[in-house]
Amino acid sequence: MSGSGVRPGRRRSEESRQAILGAAFDLLGEVGYARLTVEGIAARAGTGKQTVYRWWPGKADVLLEAVTAYAREHIPLPETADRAADLRTFLTATFAAATPRTSDALRALMAEAQIDPAFGERFRETLLRPRREALGAVVDRAREAGLLAPHLTTDTAVDLAFGALWYRLLATGRPLDDELAELLTRTLLR
Amino acid sequence: MSGSGVRPGRRRSEESRQAILGAAFDLLGEVGYARLTVEGIAARAGTGKQTVYRWWPGKADVLLEAVTAYAREHIPLPETADRAADLRTFLTATFAAATPRTSDALRALMAEAQIDPAFGERFRETLLRPRREALGAVVDRAREAGLLAPHLTTDTAVDLAFGALWYRLLATGRPLDDELAELLTRTLLR
Amino acid sequence: MSGSGVRPGRRRSEESRQAILGAAFDLLGEVGYARLTVEGIAARAGTGKQTVYRWWPGKADVLLEAVTAYAREHIPLPETADRAADLRTFLTATFAAATPRTSDALRALMAEAQIDPAFGERFRETLLRPRREALGAVVDRAREAGLLAPHLTTDTAVDLAFGALWYRLLATGRPLDDELAELLTRTLLR
Amino acid sequence: MSGSGVRPGRRRSEESRQAILGAAFDLLGEVGYARLTVEGIAARAGTGKQTVYRWWPGKADVLLEAVTAYAREHIPLPETADRAADLRTFLTATFAAATPRTSDALRALMAEAQIDPAFGERFRETLLRPRREALGAVVDRAREAGLLAPHLTTDTAVDLAFGALWYRLLATGRPLDDELAELLTRTLLR
DNA sequence: CGTTAATCGAGACGGTACGTCTCGTCTTCAT
DNA sequence: ATGAAGACGAGACGTACCGTCTCGATTAACG
Structure with a gap:
């Protein structure tokens, strides 16, 4: 019922989500999977590492x-x-x-x-x-x-x-x- | 052609070679490939890391x-x-x-x-x-x-x-x- | 001098203030200063972090x-x-x-x-x-x-x-x- | 008796030790203790972080x-x-x-x-x-x-x-x- | 009595450093 | 020369907090 799914606090940033997905895909092409790192993805996406780890277990x-x-x-x-x-x-x-x-x-x-x-x-x-x-x-x-x-x-x-x-x-x-x-x-x- | 192929110094240890192959295979079964490391293989085989790297490029x-x-x-x-x-x-x-x-x-x-x-x-x-x-x-x-x-x-x-x-x-x-x-x-x- | 210091809006919660001071003091005794964190103080006091940062520069x-x-x-x-x-x-x-x-x-x-x-x-x-x-x-x-x-x-x-x-x-x-x-x-x- | 304290393996680098002590002291003066980090010390000293942690528990x-x-x-x-x-x-x-x-x-x-x-x-x-x-x-x-x-x-x-x-x-x-x-x-x- | 403004708990955000782990290399003494 | 041992420079890991920034919900003064 009303408000059942409404949680307090700041909402997840769709912008960051897209930036991370895009950065991962781009970097994969540029450096290959072996040298693809969560740190690199976050840096390219302009986010903190924690924002990656908060929503995904890892680069894969x-x-x-x-x-x-x-x-x-x-x-x-x-x-x-x-x-x-x-x-x-x-x-x-x-x-x-x-x-x-x-x-x-x-x-x-x-x-x-x-x-x-x-x-x-x-x-x-x-x-x-x-x-x-x-x-x-x-x-x-x-x-x-x-x-x-x-x-x-x-x-x-x-x-x-x-x-x-x-x-x-x-x-x-x-x-x-x-x-x-x-x-x-x-x-x-x- | 003097001494063709015969070099001075200690010969490669066949014992170490077998120990390393066996250790790698055993450890793969025990801990999985992700946690299989060259250090672990060398330790299990009772050799130094360098002895692995001297003969193989890596664990794979x-x-x-x-x-x-x-x-x-x-x-x-x-x-x-x-x-x-x-x-x-x-x-x-x-x-x-x-x-x-x-x-x-x-x-x-x-x-x-x-x-x-x-x-x-x-x-x-x-x-x-x-x-x-x-x-x-x-x-x-x-x-x-x-x-x-x-x-x-x-x-x-x-x-x-x-x-x-x-x-x-x-x-x-x-x-x-x-x-x-x-x-x-x-x-x-x- | 209209309204000098009187502003509209919700007043500062004295309850939160006391809870934060108490939580900080208690946690100091329990975990020591090194592991005393603003997040921990806020959590123990039942407030948000921002309520701490709004009124104090930091845990000290x-x-x-x-x-x-x-x-x-x-x-x-x-x-x-x-x-x-x-x-x-x-x-x-x-x-x-x-x-x-x-x-x-x-x-x-x-x-x-x-x-x-x-x-x-x-x-x-x-x-x-x-x-x-x-x-x-x-x-x-x-x-x-x-x-x-x-x-x-x-x-x-x-x-x-x-x-x-x-x-x-x-x-x-x-x-x-x-x-x-x-x-x-x-x-x-x- | 003889050789009791002689161990195999590479010796500790006195050069690194001096470089780390010096880097720590210099950086303390430059940025202050709050912004003195082990990473910074290692970088300034031209060593890896592990070489600091191998010999000291921390920056202090x-x-x-x-x-x-x-x-x-x-x-x-x-x-x-x-x-x-x-x-x-x-x-x-x-x-x-x-x-x-x-x-x-x-x-x-x-x-x-x-x-x-x-x-x-x-x-x-x-x-x-x-x-x-x-x-x-x-x-x-x-x-x-x-x-x-x-x-x-x-x-x-x-x-x-x-x-x-x-x-x-x-x-x-x-x-x-x-x-x-x-x-x-x-x-x-x- | 509604509008406006400040605070509240909650929690995601961009950052930074942590201390650990493993890499592949280098150095030592003993064989 | 090769062996085991182990320190080295390098750099990513996943975590913990930092201090800031939304959120929706309260709570007061003012119009």
């Missing part, structure tokens, strides 16, 4: 927030009559979101997730799981139309698609292009 | 040496008449090598490769590329027998297989079991 | 106000016919005021006066000078009666008495007892 | 070492046939050691001793007690010659002398000159 979570916001905005969930095309469209949009800058961030986040298990949990819940569920929905609609390769479960199909995505991102540097999207579509649906 | 390279030795020993390259079975066998053996302990090491190495580009280069050359070539050889033999799915290149087939492997290792924790090996075999060959 | 001035009030109340200025006894009485009363708790506060204030010159000025004006003047008056009355040791000026006599007081307080911890009062009286008057 | 102990070395060198213990003159000489030399720069350090040390009880203990043992013992020896020799005022114990005489010294240093700023030395001599000996 700042990047995570920046990236998830980007993903939410730029990757639509297609839903047309052509369910095969939907899958191709989804993968193409996903790959297109992996610009050089966001790729750097994604690689850093996946790395940090391996190193800090607690962050790993947040990373999976905040970024990986929503993406899996989105692709899973597209795959399920394909299955309902009888288009999915018969020996594949939804989860395994998703593993194959995101596996290829992340493996190229992390290990080989081969491009995430329309050719890969087309190939995955054919492999999963056939 | 110590682990890399430990893991590559393991991989070389435990994953044979099958070559029988049944080329479909060869692929399944290779994948099964590869997955079997990912024990909990080696999985921890692999995840740490892939993480470090993202964070330190120079190490990333060594990691790809030392561990990833030989594995890709091994699998590529098996896939090529399958293609020669007309078994490979027609829209797949060798590289892409390898991407799909190792993509699924690494994605489960890094992101979902789903098992690297015979079911996955079977499923990949069917997906790639059909 | 809060303690100073608490101590000066105490000194004003508890150390009378004796004025009898026996001017030697007056000196002894003044010193005894002064020493008696140095309870363990007020001693802690006095030591902290003298320390802060060394570290923060601006506070030092306030400390000398507010607490030290009035005390010097009170003792100086007693000494002067003794001099008029021809009781003061001939080579002593009033200021120097005061230096000797308060010097002994503060030195024991700050440096040795030896007691401020009647024996010291008696001895100082004899030394100064002879 | 660095100053303490600088000051005690100074006192040991500059205040001789006079021992002539004229025991009254010896006392006057000792006090004069003591006062002369209180240059503006060392006075700043002494006031800071006495302040810190009030604020940090553990440092207070070290301060008393390292600086105050040796000084008390030195003056006590001079006073004792005067007493043996029947020169000491009869109602004074050695300890109390020392309290009076050092009390006047510290009180002027900390509270009034009145000079530590030959006049005070003469006056104290007369007061104590009579």
Whole structure:
């Protein structure tokens, strides 16, 4: 009821929040994740370190927030009559979101997730799981139309698609292009 | 050519080398990669820090040496008449090598490769590329027998297989079991 | 002269003032001056930090106000016919005021006066000078009666008495007892 | 026996030690004790912070070492046939050691001793007690010659002398000159 | 009786220094 | 020359307080 969520005290500064997210993303591009520091982020953002630590556990979570916001905005969930095309469209949009800058961030986040298990949990819940569920929905609609390769479960199909995505991102540097999207579509649906 | 390669002074201690590789591997399991330090490794191995730095650039390279030795020993390259079975066998053996302990090491190495580009280069050359070539050889033999799915290149087939492997290792924790090996075999060959 | 000092708006809360003085004094005893913080005082007093900073420059001035009030109340200025006894009485009363708790506060204030010159000025004006003047008056009355040791000026006599007081307080911890009062009286008057 | 105290490893850098002592003393004069920081000392000395913390608990102990070395060198213990003159000489030399720069350090040390009880203990043992013992020896020799005022114990005489010294240093700023030395001599000996 | 102004508790803000940790290097004595 | 030991310069960590700045809520004098 009235005033239940109203707390006393100064409000969180949206300006600082944006400045920190932007500074983290910019610095990642400039110096790389290894030399990205909370001190550097705060200095670039023109805030105190405590303002970073008050709202995020560390530099990885700042990047995570920046990236998830980007993903939410730029990757639509297609839903047309052509369910095969939907899958191709989804993968193409996903790959297109992996610009050089966001790729750097994604690689850093996946790395940090391996190193800090607690962050790993947040990373999976905040970024990986929503993406899996989105692709899973597209795959399920394909299955309902009888288009999915018969020996594949939804989860395994998703593993194959995101596996290829992340493996190229992390290990080989081969491009995430329309050719890969087309190939995955054919492999999963056939 | 006098004394070709023979230098004066104390020889490198094989004992220390083994102690350092073992200490790194043990400590990784005990405290995790984030709290694994060169100082800790040296202390556990009963050596000085300098002895680690003299032979390896850092903690990641110590682990890399430990893991590559393991991989070389435990994953044979099958070559029988049944080329479909060869692929399944290779994948099964590869997955079997990912024990909990080696999985921890692999995840740490892939993480470090993202964070330190120079190490990333060594990691790809030392561990990833030989594995890709091994699998590529098996896939090529399958293609020669007309078994490979027609829209797949060798590289892409390898991407799909190792993509699924690494994605489960890094992101979902789903098992690297015979079911996955079977499923990949069917997906790639059909 | 319209309204001279009368202003609109909420009045200063006497309740908060007392709570802050009390909290500062209590916390000094509990955690010591080093870990006495304005935040802690405000929290203990149940006020906001700003309410402290609105009325005092810092934690030292809060303690100073608490101590000066105490000194004003508890150390009378004796004025009898026996001017030697007056000196002894003044010193005894002064020493008696140095309870363990007020001693802690006095030591902290003298320390802060060394570290923060601006506070030092306030400390000398507010607490030290009035005390010097009170003792100086007693000494002067003794001099008029021809009781003061001939080579002593009033200021120097005061230096000797308060010097002994503060030195024991700050440096040795030896007691401020009647024996010291008696001895100082004899030394100064002879 | 042999080599019992010989340890392996790099020796402590005497150069760094001197640089740190000097930097602390210089910075105290330049910015005052409140704005003297361990970080600043290390930066000025051209060392890492850890090199300060490895050998001293904090900035106060660095100053303490600088000051005690100074006192040991500059205040001789006079021992002539004229025991009254010896006392006057000792006090004069003591006062002369209180240059503006060392006075700043002494006031800071006495302040810190009030604020940090553990440092207070070290301060008393390292600086105050040796000084008390030195003056006590001079006073004792005067007493043996029947020169000491009869109602004074050695300890109390020392309290009076050092009390006047510290009180002027900390509270009034009145000079530590030959006049005070003469006056104290007369007061104590009579 | 509403307007205006000052204070209140609360708490976020930009800063700064803390004391710790680890890095990779350098120096020492012993092998 | 290499080994273990350990001090060194460097610099980021995450925390604690500083003193300032909003907030919405009270509380008084004034119009």
